[in-house]
Amino acid sequence: MSDNALTDRPQVTGPPSAGPSLARRRLPRWTPALVVLVSVGLGVGGGSLAGWESRVQQGLIAALLSVIVTYALTSLVEDSRQARDKVATSVVWVCFAAAVVPLVSLAWTTVSRGAELLDGYFLSHSMGGMTNIEEGGGVYHAFLGTVEQVGLATLMAAPVGLLTAVYLVEYGRGRLAQAVTFFVDVMTGIPSIVAGLFVLAFWNLGLGFGPSGFAGSMALAILMMPVVVRSTEEMLKLVPNELREASLALGVPKWRTVLKVVLPTSMGGIATGVMLAVARIAGETAPVMLLVFGNPLINPNPFSGAQESLPLYVWNQYKLGNAASIDRAWAGALTLIAFVMLLNLLARGIARWKAPKGAGR
Amino acid sequence: MSPGPAAPTPRAPAHAPSRTHPEKATDTMAKRIDVSGLTAFYGGHRAIDDISMSVEPRSVTAFIGPSGCGKSTLLRTLNRMHEVTPGGRVEGKVMLDHEDLYGTSVDPVAVRRTIGMVFQRPNPFPTMSIYDNVAAGLRLNGDFRKKELDGIVEKSLKGANLWNEVKDRLGKPGSGLSGGQQQRLCIARAIAVQPQVLLMDEPCSALDPISTLAIEDLIGELKSRFTIVIVTHNMQQAARVSDRTAFFNLSAVGRPGKLIEIDDTERIFSNPSVQATEDYISGRFG
Structure with missing residues (x-):
């Protein structure tokens, strides 16, 4: 052992003849x-x-x-x-x-x-018949609007997004697939106000419809679709190729392989991705402002007439600027956060429940 | 795992084919394969070149040769799995008895139902139970009667020497089994659709010696009913399980693989007619 290279190191303990010690001075752990x-x-x-x-x-x-x-x-x-x-x-x-x-x-x-305002009364009443500086009132109409708009948007965006991802991963080759990937990338970067303006120009100004929850959900669907495509694509790519080959080698046609082997294997991840996309659009304000317009009354029909939504409610109440409305704005924000968090927990639950079971490889 | 008592149940295919759409109700299920002038490509790359050979029915044919010589590629051309790979393309003929697998009106899906395949790594479907894995081929093809399914699953698992180990936990996930059991599960899954030929791509390379022995015993039993082609890197395995052996080689890296010779296994391992074969088998390669 050549110990001369180490002799100049500080030595605290150690038997003298056994060469350099491996121990060093250390600071205490705290x-x-x-x-x-x-x-x-x-x-x-x-x-x-x-x-x-x-x-x-x-x-x-x-x-x-x-x-x-x-x-x-x-x-x-x-x-x-x-x-x-x-x-x-x-x-x-x-x-x-x-x-x-x-x-x-x-x-x-x-x-x-x-938390001080968020109770059963707040969740079950609207702002109908209220002056703006009055205390009381509630968020029910906005919550209902958000659930309906987000639900409709998901109904439109999730199937299209899912099928697009299946096309890209399982079938897409060559120019068309490249073009689809490119446009999905571009769509991911669309500012939400632009999606709102597009639907405004097409649906309200072009076709002459008034503001409605459905108009808002179309804009939300445009924002949601690329997110669903991207997350689903990643999940489908995670499915080992061997499973596809195993199924094909059994003489199962490709479409059945995708439907019965690939999709079930990745269902947990896909559900999580869709839920996260839902959570993202639930907080969108700009297109809702343009297209859903806002309404202090309960309007349960998303296809006709202005509706309210949670982000819009928060914005409107905060803008009014008196003590009662600012309290309502905070309670509305808490409702929105709780709603999104609930969806996230739901997604995690689904992912855990649907995940492939047994010892992994 | 228990080594599995080699209780042979080689009841020859006395059962009537219970599938609903057999092209012909043949009592001899195994068929012979004749390959002629077969060349396979990956995109522009020629993987195997001008291969002609035949595979006898009810026997085991082993493919041996160095890595990259195209054994697996050739195997995959035999049930049209090669074209699943992007860029995969084939020229030449593969005759199954008297039918060309690459004929213009041949449906690759039908080919794969007739010629089953077992892969290098055990790949049970992770979302399915043991029972569902074995039943997968029939269920996914929509080709079963519920009553028969139990019987077919039991028969296939018995055929793969796995029944005794899993009969009490058929509802458990297939991915919870050991590697060797998973591979036998995959074999059970492949024989459940009652193919006529069984292709095995290095079925034991991911397994320990005991599991390997179980699979080799199984191959010995299965050859009374199926035509079996096995790719292996293990020379002793080829000598143990196969009746005929084909040796492949490639002249240089990047060059296509070629069939050097095919003969009875005994001859290949005792006095092959080509020097390269002897060099490869005795380890004096290159």
Whole structure:
């Protein structure tokens, strides 16, 4: 063993004759927690002393401090390789915190401000016969509108999207498939207001129909379709080719192979994808504003007359700007978030229930 | 897994073919295959070149040769699975008894019902139970009577020496079985549609020696009813299970594979007529 290369390393313990020890001086395991605690204390305390009141400023100071202190401490006690490692780790943690803090703050604000008004009365009443500054009223008409519009949009977009994805993965070859892929990509990037304007020009101005939930759901379907195509495509590509070959080799025609082997195998993922697309369009405001128009009364018929929808309700109530309506806006926002989250949970449930069972390969 | 008592139940095909649309109710199910001047392409690449050979009915024919020499490609041309690969294309003739598989009015789906296939990696359908996996071929073809299905599933699983291991858990997912059991499940699935020829593409290469032995025993039993073609990299396996052996080789990388010789297995392994065969078999290759 050539130990002369390592003799200048700090040695803490180890039998003297057995060559260089593998042990190094280490910081105790609770050091990172202490560093964070101290830097947050310094950030908040020092910031307040210097007159920087903003929480953002104080947070940034604390983050910067914790990275610097970590580096200094580690390079003093351990070695430079460990110091670099620790700095990378702490930068990752700081980024994680920077991503999570706004999310938690958003959820917290919505829940704390929306929960006081959100009850059975709020969910079961409309804004019919109310002046704008009155307290009370509810979200029922908007919730009903959102469910109907999103439901209709899904009925239009999901089958088309699913079949498009089946075409692209199972049948599409050559120019046509390339063109379809290209246009799906382009559609993914369409701003929602453009989809709304398209339906407005085609359906309302061109064909002369008035605003309705159905007009809105057409725009939502345009926005939803590429998302469904993309997610379904990915799921179908995950199905091993061997399963298709196994089925074909049994003398099963291709369309039955797709229907009975490929689609059931990927059904869980497809359902998740569709649900996520639904969640995405449930929060769309711009096309709804143009095409559904808004209505304080309950209109259960999506095919005739203006309707309300949750995002539109939130926008309108917030715009009114008095205490009662702003409370209603927060409660409406909470309803929307809860609805979307429920759909997400449902999608996960379906995915787990439908996933191929038994030991994986 | 238990090694499976080699209780042979080689009841010759005394059962009447219970399928509803047999082209001809033949009592001898196995058929012979004659390949002549067969060339297969992947796009512009020529994978195998001008192959002519014949496969005898009710016997096991083994394909051996180095990787990339086109054994699997040739196997896949025999039930028109080659053209499933994008760019796959075939020239030449494959005669099943007196019918050209590549004739203009031949339906590839019908060909695959007649000529079954077992793949290298066990591939049971993950969404289906053991029972449904075996019944899949009949069910997906819409070609069954409910009453008969139980009997066919049992018979196929017995035929694949798997019945005793799974009879108590037919409703469990097929992917929960061990690798060797899964492969026998795939064989049961393939023979459930009562094909006349069974193609096996390295059926044991993903299995341990005990499972391999079980499959080899099974091949020995199945050859009384089917024409079997097996691709293998394992020379001992070819010597153990096959009656005839075909040796393939390619002159250089990127060149198409060629049939060097086909003969009785004993002759190929004792004194082959071509030097390259002897070199390959004795490990003095290249």
